[in-house]
Amino acid sequence: MTSVPNIQAGTLYVVATPIGNLADLSVRAQQVLSSVDVIACEDTRHTQRLLQHLGLRKALLSVHDHNERDRIEQVASQLSQGRNMALVSDAGTPLISDPGYPLVQALREMGHKVVPIPGPSAIITALSAAGLPTDRFLFEGFMPHKASGRRERLAPLAQETATIVFYESKHRIIETLTLMEECFGPDRLACVARELTKAFETFYHGTLGNIRTQLLADADQQKGEFVVMVAGNPEPISGSEVDTEKLFKLLLAELPPKKAAGIIAELTGENKKVLYQKALEMQGKV
Structure with a gap:
């Protein structure tokens, strides 16, 4: 029988939640969510659906990109009163291309205890099945919205020898792959993971040019959320x-x-x- 975690008063628990398949929520994460007093979350509606699946009713506090710094004192006050809290994002591990960094940084500086509850993360999930080198990798997160900003981000990475990982949306996946072909060359090895852990999870392996061609051939495969992994330059030039x-x-x-x-x-x-x-x-x- 799994023991119930020792929930400590005045602690913020950073809890990883599923990126698609709800069965990926760990037993420990579920126990923490059921035990804390308040859950700080990116989108209360999204988190409410997860809690309903778990049969839980909890006080929720919205903490997202636009109000995060304003919430610091409120969260700190709750912790100072001995209440314990969980921080979750809409999916995956909080702070990894998700809100939470200013909050966690401020709470640590104030002396509050912050405890990680590990679990799903799209970047690690994708790399584990990509078939690309993982001894070294560079995580670039989401690309800029404008094509010029993406080109500016990509150009200095052309000589990078580590595997490079990006998050991308359905709205920009084709344009981003086209820019990557220009900056890295169409023959650079890559892997694109789509809809990880969900019903239509798909991995595309091959060169950047070949992967872009595959996605262009089927509009349905251009939908969803993507992790784009590009092999490092095997022959970097000085x-x-x-x-x-x-x-x-x-x-x-x-x-x-x-x-x-x-x-x-x-x-x-x-x-x-x-x-x-x-x-x-x-x-x-x-």
Whole structure:
């Protein structure tokens, strides 16, 4: 028989919840949720459905990106009064591309106890079945909304040797894969995981070009939530070998000269001011 966890008064429990399949909620997580006084959650409606599934009724407090800092004193006050609380996100492990960092940071600085209750996480779930190297990986989270911002994020990663992991939505998955082909090359190995732990869970393996073609062939496969994993560069080049003129042409199509120069400076170690001057010359502005 599993023992009931020792719930300590005045403690915040950071609880991982399922990313799709409700059966993935751990026994310990369920016991903590049933024992705490208040649950701080990203979306009260979403968490209420989880609690209904568990047969629980709990006081809920909304804590999301737009009000998180305003909730710090309220949560701290509850903990100071000896109440215990759980922090959950809509899915997966809180703080991992989800709200919670300012709250947890502030509570720790105040001396409150914060206890993690581990469980599902989309990034770890995806990597475990991707067939890509996992001894080193770089988690980039969600990409910027604008294509120019995504290009700016991707360009410096072209020489990264570790597996790179991104979250992406159905609205941008094709455009993001297209940009990745441009920045990393269409032959770079990758894996895209779709709808993890849900009924239509799918893994696409192969090159970036091949995966994009597969998704384009079926509009239904462009729906859902995605984890995009790109193998590291197997043959990274040194800064002196970077074709700056070719890279400038790629970046200047989407970015202003100053940002393009900054990215190339980061890749090559060259002087940013010199590169900026070159960018202006390429655009005929000097």
